[in-house]
């Protein structure tokens with residue numbers, strides 16, 4: 627099946643309707659087992675050291691995967707994407723731009739989605755059929771998320787994995803659905819976690835290896851993975867345009883914050899870990915996050931794919947200890 631890569635979540639319903647195999651290059655980069663080498667390869671090709679590790683990893687993953695067609699999100703994702711598109715097109719890869727309108731305007735979003743549909747020669751009927759098929763899987767992923775925070779049966783890493791994989795359904799919706807079904811069945815035999823501290827993870831997915839299991843050794847568990855949950859389209863919407871308007875990640879921080887505030891309260895979170903990526907423009911948003919969240923916030927920064935370093939482990943230990951001492955901490959507190 628013809629593969630189409632993309633640099634962040636896009637309306638994959640269009641690709642499914644067109645009979646293409648969706649490939650989220652972030653997932654290829656981080657789960658392929660060669661993430662550090664991919665970053666090094668990009669640097670060898672000339673990518674500067676002070677460019678985000680995800681961009682370098684995505685670039686090398688595109689080359690390695692042999693993908694010849696790529697959808698690049700030019701608005702609503704990453705300030706580096708336009709330059710990445712230019713470098714990639716030099717290699718003869720076809721690049722299709724897609725933009726999320728900054729003001730979340732329905733008509734502009736419809737225009738972008740229909741442009742994509744024209745490129746792949748599909749009609750609304752097929753796209754809506756694909757949405758119904760994917761929504762069935764997304765509902766099951768929502769159940770995994772509920773089992774994480776409400777029944778305490780799912781680890782932070784499992785929660786991360788199933789939600790982040792929904793961005794491309796691991797390239798094969800039917801196989802992915804079977805995997806989700808088997809996991810849900812497995813949770814029925816589990817005993818609930820009894821950790822003391824409940825953590826919200828916000829920001830882009832971490833480039834660190836072993837982040838979630840380490841937190842669990844400290845007696846803390848992530849019960850809310852903010853952006854990963856967004857990639858899994860957490861809101862039930864009948865209309866595709868509305869679905870990608872409700873999706874918070876490509877829009878401004880205030881749209882994201884409304885979701886973060888609702889979910890941290892609903893999930894009885896004790897503290898927030900805001901992950902930021904070195905050299906990412908989104909780091910600036912940390913200022914707003916800290917002003918608006920009425921919970922203790924630890925800001926963690928990662929650069930290249932690697933196991934948690936000693937300094938980060940110590941900071942996590944300090945943060946969890948502080949939360950344990952405060953019990954159910956409910957007033958503003960920041961650690962840097």
Ligand code: SF4
Pocket residue numbers: 678679680681703704705706830903905906907908
């Ligand atoms: S972490 Fe930031 S700079 Fe890196 S790819 Fe994502 S949005 Fe771009």
